[in-house]
Amino acid sequence: MLRNCCLKQGGELRPVGAVTRTPAPTTGIRNKGCYAAAFADCSADISREHYVSHGLLKLLTIDGKIAIDGFPWQGGGTISSVSPAALTGKILCSRHNLALSPLDAVVSRLLQRIDQFHHEFIHSLRKHQNRFFLLNGHDIERWMLKTLCGAVASGNAEIRTEESNWRPPLEWLRILFGEEPFPPRCGLYFHSEVSDKPYIERGFKFVSFFNKIGGVYGARISLNDERFVLAMSAPPEDLSESFIRDHAYRPQGLRFMIDSCEKVVHFGWDDGLPHRGATIGYQTTDIGSQL
Structure with missing residues (x-):
């Protein structure tokens, strides 16, 4: 089963990516309230869009x-x-909102796995089993781009600009809707080695990256204390002097560990590059104190 759907030549695991293109034929409509209006393929109505995925928010919600x-x-x-x-x-027409909904489903599955691992570590300690889950890495980074576009277009991201009607560049839209790949070295970065986590801070954190010359160029998004960075402008090849110097580009996966037990979310990539995983370690004593 895995061989038929996800195992590629060379032994690489990569599930099929989410389809985010709108169905043919194009509508010819440019809805001025939709940040994807440049495609001239909108519906006439505007939806009230959760710029942070609704399914994700439901998973993170405690007592409403x-x-x-x-x-x-x-x-x-x-x-x-x-x-x-x-x-x-109100930032997307219903047609483009529906087209991007598969990305929301993917990131919800990612958070479900992170939540599951946290829960098993906290409540089972050494009695839990090794686990392995597979997601398409490009879908995760495209979800991050969707979140960035939505937060900025809705006025809920700090960019320190006088531009009141910001819209994503056409290049970003083509990436988001699956027409083009991310440019080299752009996309998802994750801290390459997180060891001995003393506690888990539940919630959602968002910080946009911008400067006066280039405008918005990325974001940092935290899901239950796991921090992901999206770069829409290529960082230098030598990251030693950058704030992401300890981050892995397009990690092979997230490896959650306590003692000899490991639980893995594997990210499949279609870029032909070598990938290294990120390890998140937990302290047995501190996790036990959360019981």
């Missing part, structure tokens, strides 16, 4: 609220508890 951080309407360094309904904006 979600802990968030990093948005400009929060005080600096302040963690707020809000309803998922607060993280919405």
Whole structure:
């Protein structure tokens, strides 16, 4: 079964990517409220879109609220508890919103796996079993791009610009809707070695990256304390002087470990590059204290 759907030549595991193109024929409509209007393939209506995936927010919600951080309407360094309904904006027509929904489903599965691993480590300790799950890495980084576009277009990301009607560059839209790949060295980065996690901070954190010359060029997104970085401008080949110097580009997967047990989320990539995994270790004593 795995061989038929995900095992490629050379032994590489890569599931089929999510299809995010709108169905033919094109509509010829440019809905001025949709940030993908440049394609002239909109529907006439505008949907109220969760710029952070609704399914993801439901997973992170506790007693109807979600802990968030990093948005400009929060005080600096302040963690707020809000309803998922607060993280919405009229930024996509229903046609483009529906086309991107498979990316929301993929990231929900990723968080479910992270949640499952945390739960098993906390409540089972040494009695748990090794586990392995497979996701398409390009879908995860395209979801990050969707989140960045939605947050900026809705006015919920700090970019320090006078531009009141920001729209994603056409190149970004082509990547998001599956027409083009990310440029070299752009896309997903993850901390390559996280060891001895003392606790798990539940919630969603978002920080946009921007400068006065290039504008918006990326974001950092945290899911339950696991930090992902999206680069839409290629970092230098030598990362030693950059803030992502300890990050892996397009990690092979996330390897969660406690003692001799490991649970893995494997990311499949279709770029022909070598990939190294990221390891997240847990302290037995500290995890036991959370029981």
